[in-house]
Amino acid sequence: MTAVLADTEAFVATLRAQSRRYHSMHPFHRRMNEGLLGREQVQGWVANRFYYQANIPRKDGAILSNCPHPDVRRRWIRRIVDHDGTAPGEGGIEAWLRLGEAVGLPRAEVADERHVVPGVRFAVDAYVTFARTRPWVEAVASSLTELFAPDLMADRLAAFERHYTWIDPAGLAYFRARLTQAPRDSEHALEVVTQYCRTPAEQDAAVAALSFKNDVLWSMLDAIDSAYPDR
């Protein structure tokens, strides 16, 4: 039992260490938080990141579909409700469309994904495909970037309010909501991953899944950085 606990601690530490590769370190994200982006770059980031937001419930639907445990599904489903809302005008996707409006992008222009660049599409689609085709617990592990999200969200909120004063702060509601949702979600995901990944092979697969997710987020910023260069 002591051995298992030790393994779990080392496993969680290895997962947490993936924070060093989180997209908060990406040059584009660093410049964003330093207030160095122009309006078009912020708009490009918002319009492209929408494709990620819009696909999150589809990724989570795949996890529900692949997971055979009602007790896991019963908590996981909350993520879909958070993103889709329970009524029109609610939820994270809607909040992101309002962020789009706050940065000067008409809703339709964000919703129809006309600004989404190929590299962003490829990365997000790879994430949804991963959730559909890999063992469900690996898809759960891939969500653990949420362990690192609260710090990023807090920094981003402060940066936006300080540097991009042309954005109506009401438009930043998505970031504020994630400050409380992400810790709740990552706590559940960590519980699930530590419960279901007990062998070294399972734990390695979980770490690889989280590493893959870091690649997804990083690649998105590579593509956005390339499409919206500094002028």
Place this chain on the structure above:
Amino acid sequence: MTAVLADTEAFVATLRAQSRRYHSMHPFHRRMNEGLLGREQVQGWVANRFYYQANIPRKDGAILSNCPHPDVRRRWIRRIVDHDGTAPGEGGIEAWLRLGEAVGLPRAEVADERHVVPGVRFAVDAYVTFARTRPWVEAVASSLTELFAPDLMADRLAAFERHYTWIDPAGLAYFRARLTQAPRDSEHALEVVTQYCRTPAEQDAAVAALSFKNDVLWSMLDAIDSAYPDR
């Protein structure tokens, strides 16, 4: 516009006409409702049908994953909540386990699927695979057997209460819940299918999907009938 409305009416009539192939017509189901089944046959039906119930949220998760419309997902997700419940001890899967207990099957014996015969597994797995791999609106159309379910549930409830008096009526809660859930669910599914299937090809695909679903339910009863013959 008149032409479209006429098409929609004919389309809905064609969908409804699939009721003639619903599993309520299957010889095993007829014998069940006539009170002709022995205890082992009822137990066999309950234990095998559990595999279907347990997989419904996974089928619905696949629909969420494939459907790009938040407004559709927002209502569809209710089905998963109905089956999984919002807390341990709630929901349709739990209600079916209680039905198992009411017919004399220990929970563990139903939950571990030891009684599930290959033909039932194949049919249910085919249904989940259909939802994962076919266009989302076809998967929605396949759910339209719910149009026929309230009549079946009402007949089944009456038959069980009349003929199988050795079953505690409290164990029949699943059937009672479906009396109200199925009409609500089929109403939504019909709305979605008539909205998104406008061309003859799309409408044909929807009818084929519903026909496929009838095949799934019928095949399950074939396999159960074969495994639990009259003595």
